[in-house]
Amino acid sequence: MRKNKMMRVASALMVAVLLTTCAISGTFAKYVTTDEFTDQARVAKWGVELQVFGNLFSDTYINTPVKDNANDITVQVIDYASTGTNIVAPGTCNDEGFKISLTGVPEVDGQVSATMTTQSIYIKAGTYGIMTPVSVEITEENYEELYKELFYWDTGASAYVQATGSFDDGRKYFTLENCHGVQEDYYPVVYSLEKGTTPKGAPVEPPATSCSADSLKAIADVIGKKLGLTTSAPDANTGVYTYSGSAVPFNTNEDLAEIYNLDGVTITWAWAIENVDDNDTPDDDTDDISYNGADTILGLLKNIADDSVAVKLNGNNYVAVEEADYCLDTKIEISITVSQVD
Amino acid sequence: MSEMVKDGKGQKAKGGATFWVAIALLVILAICSTVILSVRLYDYTKTDDRVLSLKTNMDEKLDVFSVTYYDALGEVVVEGANGEKVVAPGTSVDYTVRLRNTDKTAIDYDLVPEVTFSSEHKIPIKVRLLDPVDNYVAGDAKTWIDIEELNEISHVGTLAKGEAVEYLFQWKWPFESGDDEYDTFLGDTVLTDDISVAVAFSIHAEANTDMDINGGFFGSGAHDNIGLLLFLILLLAAIALLVVYKLIQKRKKTDEANEVGTDEISKS
Numbered sequence: 001m002r003k004n005k006m007m008r009v010a011s012a013l014m015v016a017v018l019l020t021t022c023a024i025s026g027t028f029a030k031y032v033t034t035d036e037f038t039d040q041a042r043v044a045k046w047g048v049e050l051q052v053f054g055n056l057f058s059d060t061y062i063n064t065p066v067k068d069n070a071n072d073i074t075v076q077v078i079d080y081a082s083t084g085t086n087i088v089a090p091g092t093c094n095d096e097g098f099k100i101s102l103t104g105v106p107e108v109d110g111q112v113s114a115t116m117t118t119q120s121i122y123i124k125a126g127t128y129g130i131m132t133p134v135s136v137e138i139t140e141e142n143y144e145e146l147y148k149e150l151f152y153w154d155t156g157a158s159a160y161v162q163a164t165g166s167f168d169d170g171r172k173y174f175t176l177e178n179c180h181g182v183q184e185d186y187y188p189v190v191y192s193l194e195k196g197t198t199p200k201g202a203p204v205e206p207p208a209t210s211c212s213a214d215s216l217k218a219i220a221d222v223i224g225k226k227l228g229l230t231t232s233a234p235d236a237n238t239g240v241y242t243y244s245g246s247a248v249p250f251n252t253n254e255d256l257a258e259i260y261n262l263d264g265v266t267i268t269w270a271w272a273i274e275n276v277d278d279n280d281t282p283d284d285d286t287d288d289i290s291y292n293g294a295d296t297i298l299g300l301l302k303n304i305a306d307d308s309v310a311v312k313l314n315g316n317n318y319v320a321v322e323e324a325d326y327c328l329d330t331k332i333e334i335s336i337t338v339s340q341v342d
Numbered sequence: 343m344s345e346m347v348k349d350g351k352g353q354k355a356k357g358g359a360t361f362w363v364a365i366a367l368l369v370i371l372a373i374c375s376t377v378i379l380s381v382r383l384y385d386y387t388k389t390d391d392r393v394l395s396l397k398t399n400m401d402e403k404l405d406v407f408s409v410t411y412y413d414a415l416g417e418v419v420v421e422g423a424n425g426e427k428v429v430a431p432g433t434s435v436d437y438t439v440r441l442r443n444t445d446k447t448a449i450d451y452d453l454v455p456e457v458t459f460s461s462e463h464k465i466p467i468k469v470r471l472l473d474p475v476d477n478y479v480a481g482d483a484k485t486w487i488d489i490e491e492l493n494e495i496s497h498v499g500t501l502a503k504g505e506a507v508e509y510l511f512q513w514k515w516p517f518e519s520g521d522d523e524y525d526t527f528l529g530d531t532v533l534t535d536d537i538s539v540a541v542a543f544s545i546h547a548e549a550n551t552d553m554d555i556n557g558g559f560f561g562s563g564a565h566d567n568i569g570l571l572l573f574l575i576l577l578l579a580a581i582a583l584l585v586v587y588k589l590i591q592k593r594k595k596t597d598e599a600n601e602v603g604t605d606e607i608s609k610s
Contacts (some may be wrong), residue, residue: 006365010584015369017375017577035545041407041537044420044430044464046529106529108430109419252421341419342432342517 048104048256048338056098056269056332057086085161088121088189088330090295093270097194100223102262102336105255112260113247114227114336118220119240121188121298127313128297129179130304131160133172149175151318159317160309176311178300180293184212187289188295189271189330191215193222196264200257202314204265211275211291216332217241218266226260227336239327256338260270267332301329350397360590364583371577380608406511406541429465429539431525434514439543441509443501446551453509453543454496457489460538464490465521467539473497489513489539500550502557513541531542 102112131151138146150163160174193206194213204222207213217231220243224230229243245259250259257263275291301310301321311318312325379553396475407427410418422428426459443449459465468486479497481487500508528537 006361010365010368013372014367014577014581017368034547036542037404038540038542039404039406039427040538040540041429042422042460042536043528043532044422044428045532047533048528091585105423107420107428109433187572245460252418253423340431
């Protein structure tokens with residue numbers, strides 16, 4: 001009996017061993033694993049904000065409102081152009097200005113490249129007038145009375161010369177109108193540069209400006225320095241300065257406002273109704289230079305009658321004004337490009 | 343007669359010892375099989391050790407993207423602020439994805455890449471993927487595909503015990519993508535929105551118990567096979583002992599029957 005029980009125990013043990021052997025075999029075959037690895041990145045920031053905005057000039061300017069009394073406001077509109085052409089004139093200005101703003105902290109290397117041209121209204125020092133054909137017939141009878149005011153074109157001298165006492169009925173006689181002297185080179189539109197309200201790094205230093213020098217060029221030089229731009233002599237006929245240069249690089253995560261200092265710089269201008277050069281002695285008005293005559297000449301140069309000639313004094317005679325003697329246009333053109341470098 | 347009785351007692355003693363040896367063997371085998379089963383189930387259920395590791399240069403994590411990128415002169419050209427990984431036009435990486443089988447058996451694996459964008463704005467990244475024998479799984483020698491096309495690709499293979507293979511994953515954001523305006527749009531929009539890309543490599547691995555792949559019965563070098571063989575030998579030995587024991591018992595009965603007949607003849 002005991003032996004039978006032991007046989008049964010032995011059988012049960014054998015079955016148990018066989019079963020676990022099968023189970024172990026199954027675990028070898030069914031082993032499975034799953035895994036995953038992930039990496040992530042975002043786009044690198046560019047965020048460069050380049051703004052060149054504002055209108056420097058207009059075809060219409062509004063005069064300063066003047067209160068006649070507590071309830072009335074008088075506004076005078078000055079409108080010289082009917083065709084929409086931008087103009088400037090004595091008494092006009094733009095104090096809101098033309099703004100340049102370059103900001104951002106890009107996470108990539110890059111560069112700023114730019115071009116710029118400027119042109120200023122000016123007239124060189126000299127005596128100018130308008131040689132106008134006489135409106136009356138010059139005869140031998142009235143010549144004696146009038147000749148001191150008369151001029152004629154001398155082909156040999158290539159100039160308008162003062163008439164002499166001898167009447168020549170074959171000559172065409174002229175009178176010199178609106179003769180004005182310009183004591184120093186005159187730039188009537190005076191530009192000003194204002195640095196941004198929250199300048200970073202080494203902010204631009206606005207140059208001192210006046211009507212006796214090219215203020216726009218002085219400002220362009222300051223801005224151009226920040227943008228790697230330089231210029232040489234202006235165009236002889238147009239007075240245009242062209243600025244060019246190599247791109248100015250920046251590195252990753254650099255603040256462009258700190259590097260280029262063009263965060264909200266503003267260019268304004270004004271053509272005073274009466275420009276006066278304080279000259280060498282600020283407190284002495286006797287040597288001040290008034291440019292009213294120059295303003296007049298510039299205005300006349302813009303509107304010369306077909307049969308009249310703008311002239312300038314050359315020695316004792318008058319010659320035709322040359323293109324290089326004056327410029328009636330002003331502008332500033334600036335193009336800035338910010339790009340990533342590879 | 344007394345010698346025959348003595349022989350009978352000797353055979354009886356021999357049979358009893360055989361039986362207990364067999365029982366002892368079966369008990370030992372039962373204990374061993376239970377232990378082995380427990381160990382295997384433990385290995386099967388534990389999750390902290392990875393038997394299929396995804397590594398490159400022995401790093402434990404994937405570094406497909408970078409915080410900083412350099413030009414040919416070693417100068418930094420792109421760098422994410424605050425240590426954040428970034429991508430930008432002109433950036434590229436050739437990344438080695440290394441799979442190593444650290445398990446005790448061969449495995450069949452399925453490598454599945456997956457790409458997701460965080461926003462509706464896709465990043466114009468191009469990619470290629472080469473398998474361990476430098477065949478192109480994605481793209482080819484002249485062609486790069488859009489990164490989102492990786493979602494349509496997978497690759498299968500088998501790794502023997504301890505074997506490692508390498509995949510080469512190449513990505514680039516072309517500097518001249520042909521749409522500078524869109525590139526700039528992404529670079530500006532990321533200041534306010536999340537525009538990012540995630541690349542994942544999923545691995546599904548299953549044990550391959552094929553003898554040839556595992557180096558034959560002894561080639562795997564695992565104690566398991568030898569142990570299993572020993573286990574089977576002992577099991578067979580225990581069974582054999584039981585059979586022997588039964589034979590001995592049967593013979594004993596026959597001898598006792600013969601002995602009784604001889605005694606009766608002698609008495610008569």
